[in-house]
Amino acid sequence: MILPSVFKQIEPTFPAGLLDDPLLLVRVRATGRSLLFDCGPLHHLAKRTIKSIDAIFISHAHMDHFMGMDAFVRHSMVSGRVYDIYGPPGMAARMERKLGGYDWNLAEDFWSDLRVHEIHPTHFARTLFSGSQGFRGTFLGREERRDALIYANGHLQVEAALFDHKIPVLGFRITEKPGFQVDPKELESLGLIPGHWLQELKKNYYEKKLSLPIRVNTREGEKKLSGEDLYGRIRRESPCTSIGYLTDIGATAANFKQAGELFADLSLLICECSYLRNHKDKARRSFHLCTDDARKLAEKLRPRFFLPMHLSKSHLKHPQDLYRELRLPTDVTLLQLPSYQTPRPRLCDEIEPPTSWRDQEEKESS
Ligand SMILES: [Zn+2]
Missing domain, CATH: 3.60.15.10 (Ribonuclease Z/Hydroxyacylglutathione hydrolase-like)
Structure with missing residues (x-):
């Protein structure tokens, strides 16, 4: 479950x-x-x-x-x-x-x-x-x-x-x-273009290497920024x-x-x-x-x-x-158990033969 x-x-x-x-x-x-x-x-x-x-x-x-x-x-x-x-x-x-x-x-x-x-x-x-x-x-x-x-x-x-x-x-x-989360609105407002650098930033985040500088793509071309500052500005806060x-x-x-x-x-x-x-x-x-x-x-x-x-x-x-x-x-x-529960195993005397068999047996015995 x-x-x-x-x-x-x-x-x-x-x-x-x-x-x-x-x-x-x-x-x-x-x-x-x-x-x-x-x-x-x-x-x-x-x-x-x-x-x-x-x-x-x-x-x-x-x-x-x-x-x-x-x-x-x-x-x-x-x-x-x-x-x-x-x-x-x-x-x-x-x-x-x-x-x-x-x-x-x-x-x-x-x-x-x-x-x-x-x-x-x-x-x-x-x-x-x-x-x-x-x-x-x-x-x-x-x-x-x-x-x-x-x-x-x-x-x-x-x-x-x-x-x-x-x-x-x-x-x-x-x-x-809190996981690595980026706010697309912040990217837009800072003129940043998503690319491979986001993957690199995410990797640095989980490896606790945010202090490393990172090369980002911007509308004005490539720039080298501090990873810590950059993530601080583009991160999305969620509870x-x-x-x-x-x-x-x-x-x-x-x-x-x-x-x-x-x-x-x-x-x-x-x-x-x-x-x-x-x-x-x-x-x-x-x-x-x-x-x-x-x-x-x-x-x-x-x-x-x-x-x-x-x-x-x-x-x-x-x-x-x-x-x-x-x-x-x-x-x-x-949250509830599903209404359907796996059926328990059946005993021999609980299993009924198909109706067609019963009809045939009744005919044979009459
Ligand atoms: Zn106990």
Whole structure:
């Protein structure tokens, strides 16, 4: 399932669907590399997709969010790369126990490393699990957290905050960095003629070499200009788009306040909605959200799009109940499962013979 194309640089998808265990893959279009948010049923993914993952962000270590880590390690351990894994306090000990469940006596020098970053309220704690050392953990140290930012590459950044699910749970905000964009009106007003120099300027922008001078075509002929000045004058300003990913939190005032701080002005909120209204008591007991809670959150945050996920399979029997109960404000677009679901396999006694066969059988028996 691919989400709406409001994003320019990134492509969020739910390769395992919206039911049951969550798995959000965010692919960077320009590089083909990906980030993974939660680690549910990873075996759904093609090997080449797993190989495109640079970093994994785990909301918490309940089994439905963490069990895919084994499949990830299996497919990535001999690639010789360093993978970054972000998780709540206690993640390093959980990785150590998970990796400690296997024998690694045949580990080779070129095997991959897993670098675990625990996100605490005021600091990071980092531990390296080196493949060449049979994934034995080495504590790398602590680093102060100055703001919500936990990860960035040339195309996006990830911020995080801790929520309460009777254990600490991370919510994530993924924001696209502004891409290279040129305003044709500015080109016209400056007498610039589009040409190969625009490609060169774009390349310099992404390679962080805008300080290099550039030869441009103008109505008066060729000119050499400073790349930085030039882009500053012709760039088109547009707002950055962002995704909020929130799952498995209790419907408490403190959690809603934290959501308000991390998720202001979102393009898309991807939010757990495990229970219908009539199972509110179950939601309260297990510190999950029901439809009424998710609606209140959408009313508070007013994202442009709202996608309920981590849905119980029981929703499938009456999918419209879920969407009817959510009743979002008119400025928030609710993204829904398609009305058509892949049919389940049929049992032998559920298959009827064609009518012509039945007619023939009736004739023969009479
Ligand atoms: Zn949970």
